Amino acid sequence: MSKPEEKKESGGWKELFWNPRTHELLGRTASSWGLILLFYVVFYTFLAGMFCLTMYVMLLTLDDYTPTWQDRLATPAYNNSHQVLNNDACVPDKYYLQEDSGNVRNNPKRACQFNRTMLEDCSGLVDRTYGYSDGKPCVLIKLNRVIGMLPGKDGQSPYITCGTKKEVNSDFVDVTYFPPNGTFNLMYYPYYGLRAQVNYTQPLVAVKFVNVTLDTDVNIECKINSNTITEFSERDKFAGRVSFKLRINSI
Numbered sequence: 001m002s003k004p005e006e007k008k009e010s011g012g013w014k015e016l017f018w019n020p021r022t023h024e025l026l027g028r029t030a031s032s033w034g035l036i037l038l039f040y041v042v043f044y045t046f047l048a049g050m051f052c053l054t055m056y057v058m059l060l061t062l063d064d065y066t067p068t069w070q071d072r073l074a075t076p077a078y079n080n081s082h083q084v085l086n087n088d089a090c091v092p093d094k095y096y097l098q099e100d101s102g103n104v105r106n107n108p109k110r111a112c113q114f115n116r117t118m119l120e121d122c123s124g125l126v127d128r129t130y131g132y133s134d135g136k137p138c139v140l141i142k143l144n145r146v147i148g149m150l151p152g153k154d155g156q157s158p159y160i161t162c163g164t165k166k167e168v169n170s171d172f173v174d175v176t177y178f179p180p181n182g183t184f185n186l187m188y189y190p191y192y193g194l195r196a197q198v199n200y201t202q203p204l205v206a207v208k209f210v211n212v213t214l215d216t217d218v219n220i221e222c223k224i225n226s227n228t229i230t231e232f233s234e235r236d237k238f239a240g241r242v243s244f245k246l247r248i249n250s251i
Helices: 004-017 030-060 080-086 116-122 167-172
Strands: 138-141 159-164 174-178 205-210 218-225 241-246
Touching: 116 138, 116 174, 116 205, 159 174, 159 205
Parallel strands: none
Antiparallel strands: 138 205, 159 218, 174 205, 218 241
């Protein structure tokens, strides 16, 4: 038989969970538990309401067609048959403007054709290695999509120039551009956004490096030349330019 002290101690633990004399569960009566549950229901309902309200206000500030912030977007496939079927053969050297009529959106907007054949030796149609197997590599360059950007004025298209960073290495490499002169034709601008211009195909410039000095690290810098795009930015030192190292080994 257990001692009276042990029975009393065992009964104390049971009463801590449920006290039959005071009808308390874990030290609280039914009314106390009801008030606690009511408080948390009201509290979390208020939090959920605040979340829904702030989400609703934020969604009111967003535009269905123009994102607040933009950076890099996925580039679509450059299929010639798709281009002919879905995009227009635009007039070169002129902006392809498609204005809205007041609050009535002119959507979906059309886009201009950009065919891989325009990249000629760097199209990958004939040489699927893009010149890397011959030591004459092609590098594809694009401009980030910026809605509404007009990258040139007075009929002057922006164009790419590439060269070595140091003049003493200027004889280490020769460059060929596709399309000719490395231009981003004005007919591909302005860009109206992925939702409004679903078939937009981003133009590319291919830079083919030939006669590169073998077994030598050559620091290359390519920059955009435009009368409306700045080459310098306090927030981004690489604005309007890209740098990389090129090395072709003899073995």
